[in-house]
Each structure stands twice: as C-alpha cells, then as structure tokens.
Amino acid sequence: xxxxxxxxxxxEAGKGGxxxxxxxxxxxxxxxxxxxxxxxxxxxxxxxxxxxLNTLIDFKYQRFYKAENGQGGMGRQMSGKAGEDLHVKVPxxxxxxxxxxxxxxxxxxxxxxxxxxxxxxxxxxxxxxxxSSTNRAPRRTTPGTEGDRRNLRLEMKVMADVGxxxxxxxxxxxxxxxxxxxxxxxxxxxxxxxxPNLGVVKLGLHEHFVMADVPGLIEGASDGAGLGLRFLxxxxxxxxxxxxxxxxxxxxxxxxxxxxxxxxxxxxxxxALAERPRWLVLNKFDLLPExxxxxxxxxxxxxxxxxxxxxxxxxxxxxxxxxxxxxxxxWLTEQQCLENEDEEAYAHEQEMRRxxxxxxxxxxxxxLGRKRKPRDEDDDDFDDDDYDVEVEYAP
Numbered sequence: 226x227x228x229x230x231x232x233x234x235x236x237e238a239g240k241g242g243x244x245x246x247x248x249x250x251x252x253x254x255x256x257x258x259x260x261x262x263x264x265x266x267x268x269x270x271x272x273x274x275x276x277x278l279n280t281l282i283d284f285k286y287q288r289f290y291k292a293e294n295g296q297g298g299m300g301r302q303m304s305g306k307a308g309e310d311l312h313v314k315v316p317x318x319x320x321x322x323x324x325x326x327x328x329x330x331x332x333x334x335x336x337x338x339x340x341x342x343x344x345x346x347x348x349x350x351x352x353x354x355x356x357s358s359t360n361r362a363p364r365r366t367t368p369g370t371e372g373d374r375r376n377l378r379l380e381m382k383v384m385a386d387v388g389x390x391x392x393x394x395x396x397x398x399x400x401x402x403x404x405x406x407x408x409x410x411x412x413x414x415x416x417x418x419x420x421p422n423l424g425v426v427k428l429g430l431h432e433h434f435v436m437a438d439v440p441g442l443i444e445g446a447s448d449g450a451g452l453g454l455r456f457l458x459x460x461x462x463x464x465x466x467x468x469x470x471x472x473x474x475x476x477x478x479x480x481x482x483x484x485x486x487x488x489x490x491x492x493x494x495x496x497a498l499a500e501r502p503r504w505l506v507l508n509k510f511d512l513l514p515e516x517x518x519x520x521x522x523x524x525x526x527x528x529x530x531x532x533x534x535x536x537x538x539x540x541x542x543x544x545x546x547x548x549x550x551x552x553x554x555x556w557l558t559e560q561q562c563l564e565n566e567d568e569e570a571y572a573h574e575q576e577m578r579r580x581x582x583x584x585x586x587x588x589x590x591x592x593l594g595r596k597r598k599p600r601d602e603d604d605d606d607f608d609d610d611d612y613d614v615e616v617e618y619a620p
Contacts, residue, residue: 230381232284233324237291239267239308241346241369245298259363260302261351267372268292268308270343272321274333275314281381295369298351308345318384318462322586324376329586343373383421385437386557388463392483395469396508400540401438404550421459426550434557437463457494461581464560465553466503472521473512481528494588497580504534506549511539
C-alpha cells in the first residue's frame with residue numbers, strides 16, 4: 226500500500242434548482258392562477274472520518290468531488306428534488322485546509338466525525354410566491370444559487386499516543402518491532418525508514434497504546450533537510466515523545482551532539498512540540514562492555530544536563546523495553562485521568578494541540594511556498610508523496 230499523507234482536492238457543492246414559471250391550466254377552470262413550484266436545494270459536500278483508511282492515496286487518483294444539483298421546480302406547485310449530499314471518507318487524523326485562504330477548516334480526529342466543507346446552493350422560487358392582489362399573473366421566478374467550490378488541502382497525521390524520534394539508525398524501528406507487531410524494515414544504513422510506522426503495544430487485556438516511528442531526523446530537518454520536515458508533523462498528534470539515542474554509533478559520532486541536534490530541530494519546527502513531555506531512551510547498551518555502560522550513560526546525562534526520565538535499553542535483545550512500555554502506559558493512563566477530572570488540564574492540552582497545529586500548518590505552507598514555483602514550471606507527474614507503509618496491530 227502506498228503512503229500518501231498530503232493531497233489537494235477540489236470540492237463543489239450542487240447548484241440549487243431554478244424556480245418554475247407555470248400557470249394552472251385545467252379544463253373547465255377558467256383563468257387559472259400561477260402554480261410554478263420551487264427548485265430543490267443543491268447537495269452539500271461533507272468529509273467523514275473513517276478508521277478503515279490510513280492513507281490519502283485515493284485522493285491522488287480522484288481530485289474532484291461534486292455533489293448532485295437540485296432539480297428544477299415544476300407546475301402544479303411541485304417542488305424539485307433536492308440534490309444528494311456527497312460524503313467523502315478520509316482517514317482519522319486528517320486536517321482540512323482551504324488552500325486559497327490557508328484557513329484550517331477542521332480537524333477530523335474521531336471516527337464518524339462529519340465536517341461540512343462545501344454548502345449546497347439554495348433553491349430558486351417559483352412564480353407562485355410572487356402573486357398578489359395587484360399581480361394576478363406573475364412571470365417572475367428566481368434561479369437557484371451556485372454551490373460552494375473550494376480548493377482543499379488534506380494533511381494526514383498518524384494518531385498515536387507515543388512517538389519515537391531520533392537520528393537515523395538510532396534503533397527506533399528495532400524498538401517498535403520488539404514491543405509491538407509492527408515490522409518496519411531494519412538495516413544497517415541511514416534512512417531505512419522512509420514512512421511512519423504504527424504499532425499497537427499490548428500490555429494486557431484492554432491495556433494498550435499506539436506507538437509511532439517516524440523517519441530519522443538530521444540537522445536542518447526543520448528547514449527541509451532529509452525527510453524530517455515532511456514527517457515531523459506526525460509527532461504533533463502524540464502525547465509523549467521517546468527520544469532514542471544511540472550510545473554506541475557505528476560512525477563513532479558523539480551521541481550528545483546528536484541528541485542536542487534533535488532538540489534543536491524540534492524547537493525550530495514547533496516550539497509547542499518541543500514543550501511536549503520527552504523521555505530519554507539510551508539504546509544499544511548491549512554493544513558496550515558491562516563495566517563501561519553506566520559511565521557512558523552518566524557522561525551523556527551530564528552533558529545534556531538531563532533531569533527527566535531516562536531508560537537504558539537494548540531494543541534488539543528486549544533488555545529494558547518492558548520497563549519502558551510499562552512506564553509509558555502508566556503515564557498515559559494518569560494523564561487521561563487528569564484531563565477527565567481537571568478542566569484546567571484539559572484546556573491546557575487543547576491549547577497545546579491548537580498551537581502545534583498552527584505551527585505545523587505554517588511550516589507546511591512555508592515549504593509549499595518554496596516548492597510551488599518550480600513545480601508549476603515542471604509538468605512532471607512524479608509525486609514524491611508516494612511510499613510504501615505497513616500498519617500492523619498486535620493480535
């Protein structure tokens with residue numbers, strides 16, 4: 226399955242039906258009056274959240290969506306049939322943006338959520354509405370109005386509770402493979418992961434959370450370097466960030482510099498995202514001699530001046546991963562309970578989401594603005610939004 230997380234479409238609501246100009250003509254009924262009926266309202270276009278979809282690939286092949294026009298009015302005071310509304314299914318986690326005004330129309334975050342994106346045209350009135358004591362035979366009607374037509378941009382962000390971030394080859398894909406049923410590609414070279422991967426981490430009956438692995442970040446990711454800018458937005462849906470750091474990189478680079486670079490890119494992309502709770506996960510401890518492990522870990526923590534939660538793991542051997550997922554699950558449960566009971570905590574969470582959304586949209590539009598000119602000059606049909614993705618859930 227191809228993974229497409231951005232798409233541009235055109236939606237057009239139906240036109241309202243015209244009013245009818247008609248006079249009553251029946252045998253033995255002299256001088257029948259006006260009896261022109263009204264037209265029908267045009268159909269509207271709605272977007273509806275559907276959990277069966279996990280990509281915007283369908284919108285690559287069909288970009289135009291139009292609702293049905295309303296039927297014109299008829300004689301004998303018969304109104305025209307209203308146009309059928311059009312319901313377009315989109316993945317849960319889709320943000321709808323008006324490309325012309327850059328207005329965020331809606332955020333589809335729930336299954337079955339319905340959003341009106343194009344309102345149908347109003348019906349026209351038949352001449353029956355214009356009769357009066359001084360105008361017994363009106364020849365006036367009104368036409369139906371045009372329906373809304375909008376250019377929309379759809380942006381899908383994966384819905385996950387926990388997001389993994391780190392440099393390429395930090396071990397994020399290995400970690401999500403070890404704690405869930407997701408099977409992303411793992412190899413000993415940078416940028417093995419090209420698309421987000423989702424995995425459901427199950428801890429027991431009715432106890433689980435969703436983990437997201439996004440492509441590795443590099444310095445300059447917030448300005449478009451590597452794959453970071455296109456996929457950093459997926460982390461804005463998460464509640465907790467796990468910052469995976471390779472304590473024994475094969476290129477002998479400094480783990481501290483790598484960790485600081487990630488923090489910098491987060492802040493550049495979205496200051497609100499940088500404020501999200503973030504835990505440090507020191508990975509690949511199995512590559513270090515036992516007598517050096519604690520020394521290396523403490524050196525990294527001191528250099529980063531880290532005071533938050535820290536976990537020492539080896540994703541490939543599952544060492545320490547159970548304690549990590551148990552702690553993450555407890556934290557998520559506590560946060561959910563807090564928001565349910567405390568209105569202030571709930572309001573703060575909603576405000577954080579709004580800020581991240583605004584900052585993400587601004588970054589995306591800046592990127593599109595830089596690319597729009599060369600794209601208009603080049604008619605190549607290649608679409609760099611197309612990749613393969615696998616979303617698997619634990620049985």
